[in-house]
Amino acid sequence: MSRATQLAEIQNRITAACHKAGRPGSAVKLLAVSKTFPLSDILEFYSCGQTAFGENYLQEALDKITQLADHPNAQTMNANLEWHFIGPIQSNKTKPIAENFSWVHSVDRLKIAQRLSDQRPENLPPLNVLVQINTSGEDSKSGLSPALAIDLCHQIHGMKNMALRGLMTIPSNTDNTDQLKSEFLECKSVFDSLNSNGLSLDTLSMGMSADLELAIECGSSCVRVGSALFGARDYSK
Template sequence: MSRADQLADIQKRIAMACAKAGRATDAVQLLAVSKTFPLSDVLEFHACGQTTFGENYLQEALDKITQLADHPNAQQNTPAIEWHFIGPIQSNKTKPIAENFPWVHSVDRLKIAQRLSDQRPSNLPALNVLVQINTSGEDSKSGVEPADAVELCKTISALPNLKLRGLMTIPSNTENTDQLKAEFLQCKTIFDELNNQGLKLDTLSMGMSADLELAIECGSTCVRVGSALFGARSYPK
């Protein structure tokens, strides 16, 4: 199957899920998760019209950003590729993230948000951020506890060089649809509460290759799709 066909299949799944939920097709953005795959694969999808790509591992992402800038056809890569950082964030990684990405999906504590704000270069627009909510309750997952999410989001929204755009969650690794739906809806409830309190959020990053239809049913505005586009990943040992 060609890259164009793979992309079209995912776009069709999104469109059908939107129609079933009574939502406009353009209400949901596709973020192609390119972690562990080379820049050449990214460029193949970009040539088919995909412009937003998510990366989990900082050094790998920075390498791709550098390679793209040095690419012989860099000036022809229009519209430009937009990189989203979606992985866990350690304090010693905030500076390069603040300097190189327009979007961050995985802010989960105030210290990280403050560092991103302080280290965002003055010549760049405010960094778009999502607060990650740990709806599964698993210790192995990053994210703020749901009970603490509203207070954290309000504090982050006041930081000078960040623009709080919404929330992100990674649900439990389960095939139990009821459990997944409950976790997605918990995140949507927090999202709605924050909007009702005047924060004007517009992005709810929920859903991946296996569960994007359910996430869209629950209100997702951004699905993060990797393996269904790029294929199975091979992680270094």
């Protein structure tokens, strides 16, 4: 299957889910999760019109960004590409994240937010930030409880060089639709509460390859799709 066909299939799934939920197809953004895949795959999807790519592993992402600098059309592509960092953030990694990414989906500590703000170059637009909520309650997952996430959002709001855009969550790894829906709706409830209390948030990052339709039903405005676009990952490399 061609990259264009794979991309069209995901976009059709998003459009159909939006229609079913009574939402315009333009209400949901596709983030192509390109972790473990080479720059060549990213360039194939870029040539089909996909511009937003998500990376979990910092060094791997920086290698791709460096490789892109040698591309003949690097200047145009850098102007169009959005690099999203979606993995856990260590405090010693904030500077390269602040310098090289347009979006960060996984902020869950005030210290991390402050470092990203302080280290964002003045010549770049504000860093778009999402606060990660741990709706599943699993210790193995990053993210904050809803109450702590609300506090962190208010602390980030107005930080220099930062644009607080919304929330992100990774639900339980389960086929239980009711449980997934409950977790998605919990995140949506926090999102709505923050907007009712003075914050103007526009991004709710929920849903992946297997559950994007349910996430869209629950209000997601950004779905993070990896395997359904790129194929199965080989973590042994």
